[in-house]
Amino acid sequence: MLVLDDVSRQFNNKTAVAGVSLSIPAGSFVGVIGRSGAGKSTLLRMVNRLVDPTSGSIRFGDVDVTRLDGKALRDWRARCAMIFQQFNLVGRLDVLTNVLMGRLSKVPTARSLLRLWSEEDRAIALAALEQFDIAQLAAQRADSLSGGQQQRVAIARALVQEPDAILADEPIASLDPRNTKVVMDALLRINRHYGITVVCNLHSLDLARGYCDRLIGMSAGRVVFDGAPQMLTEDVARDLYGLEAGEALGHAPAPEPRAGLIGAPAAALI
Numbered sequence: 001m002l003v004l005d006d007v008s009r010q011f012n013n014k015t016a017v018a019g020v021s022l023s024i025p026a027g028s029f030v031g032v033i034g035r036s037g038a039g040k041s042t043l044l045r046m047v048n049r050l051v052d053p054t055s056g057s058i059r060f061g062d063v064d065v066t067r068l069d070g071k072a073l074r075d076w077r078a079r080c081a082m083i084f085q086q087f088n089l090v091g092r093l094d095v096l097t098n099v100l101m102g103r104l105s106k107v108p109t110a111r112s113l114l115r116l117w118s119e120e121d122r123a124i125a126l127a128a129l130e131q132f133d134i135a136q137l138a139a140q141r142a143d144s145l146s147g148g149q150q151q152r153v154a155i156a157r158a159l160v161q162e163p164d165a166i167l168a169d170e171p172i173a174s175l176d177p178r179n180t181k182v183v184m185d186a187l188l189r190i191n192r193h194y195g196i197t198v199v200c201n202l203h204s205l206d207l208a209r210g211y212c213d214r215l216i217g218m219s220a221g222r223v224v225f226d227g228a229p230q231m232l233t234e235d236v237a238r239d240l241y242g243l244e245a246g247e248a249l250g251h252a253p254a255p256e257p258r259a260g261l262i263g264a265p266a267a268a269l270i
């Protein structure tokens with residue numbers, strides 16, 4: 001269970017997140033929605049500690065995330081993988097090496113410094129690429145791939161970290177509708193098949209409704225809606241998005257059917 005208790009973040013005199021309290025049970029697929037500037041990215045980044053809260057606490061099980069530093073903080077970041085709008089791959093490296101980067105926290109320091117990957121690590125990375133139908137791209141430079149392919153590589157890299165949670169910050173914001181569906185289906189698969197918690201910032205309400213079990217609506221740094229997608233009425237949605245309602249309430253592709261939800265550890269990739 002991920003628990004945020006009265007978490008706030010200020011940038012100079014601007015309050016980005018204001019007194020957010022939330023409990024997210026393991027295995028949830030949560031969508032964080034709201035208009036631009038509502039505080040969605042800051043909220044996610046605080047969980048991963050890319051941004052430190054100004055006040056409040058974040059706990060995951062018995063770990064007090066807000067107090068971690070050094071190796072303990074690095075370990076935490078390995079347990080909650082981030083996925084970004086701009087993929088954050090190393091463009092000049094091949095796809096397989098990019099995915100192997102996700103194994104860095106799993107291998108002894110000496111080997112990780114020398115980038116000496118075991119056969120097992122390579123097999124895990126290749127199996128992750130296969131999951132998302134991009135194993136044939138393993139030897140290509142990451143920067144030669146389309147946006148949708150790059151985001152699937154980033155998701156494969158996150159998966160081989162064997163995380164407890166994946167935090168996805170607008171993962172489809174720069175993708176076309178077909179790739180949007182492919183990437184959202186990949187996140188859904190990770191959630192359903194491996195039981196990994198997914199918290200995903202989304203601008204499109206249709207997408208959030210289609211994929212998430214629970215929506216958290218933010219406005220001016222506060223949580224103003226927290227519930228199942230079907231509880232979010234059109235009126236509440238219009239309030240949430242204000243002038244952006246037209247764009248945010250547009251139609252989005254439907255997810256794959258939610259079948260075959262077998263829990264399995266990420267290590268079971270091979």
Ligand SMILES: Nc1ncnc2c1ncn2[C@@H]1O[C@H](COP(=O)(O)OP(=O)(O)OP(=O)(O)O)[C@@H](O)[C@H]1O
Nearest residue numbers: 011014015016034035036037038039040041042043
């Ligand atoms: N590093 C920063 N320095 C100063 N202000 C910031 C910083 N990061 C965020 N903010 C401000 O905090 C508020 C919340 O920003 P945040 O990026 O969390 O919102 P968001 O809902 O993710 O928006 P978007 O959908 O546009 O990414 C905004 O007013 C933003 O300008």
